[in-house]
Amino acid sequence: ETGVTQTPRHLVMGMTNKKSLKCEQHLGHNAMYWYKQSAKKPLELMFVYSLEERVENNSVPSRFSPECPNSSHLFLHLHTLQPEDSALYLCASSQGDNEQFFGPGTRLTVL
């Protein structure tokens, strides 16, 4: 768990708030990912960054905005979210196509 860290671990926000989730990896990897895990749904990939460039965006609403300033840090900026966006947001990293390592997640509640 210490290889990939996420902050905050829990976040409660109103629909008009702006907040950011942070992920940091200490594994020297060159790819980072954001996933969303909702109740009773499989994990869904949101964004992939490889070599600091966004490679995939699975049609995620624009109220989610990722940022990858360097290979060790990944942010997810949130604004005007909806209650259905409440979920566990997981960050992961990998070296190329190899094994992905996950952080502990941020439990987000949108009121």
Added chain:
Amino acid sequence: KQEVTQIPAALSVPEGENLVLNCSFTDSAIYNLQWFRQDPGKGLTSLLLIQSSQREQTSGRLNASLDKSSGRSTLYIAASQPGDSATYLCAVRNNAGNMLTFGGGTRLMVKP
């Protein structure tokens, strides 16, 4: 579009039993397959990674097999312990791109 299914969705066994978790996928053109463990409210812990050219991987009491042509993988847990209680997730990476497609998971409860 790749779809991953895990059966059963939930499983309860007494301590000491050997058990098998199943994962099936619709598109056999995979790059690798990964098994994860997730404790309630926590992140994922990688258990085993099987490359498309491999048939199985072992780590301690865990053994994962892969039959690409039939679109199946199994995770075998020997001599189950209460500490094995968790949700087990299977994820497939296709040949194209970095995307992992996850199954819905199997929630395992091992009773003392």
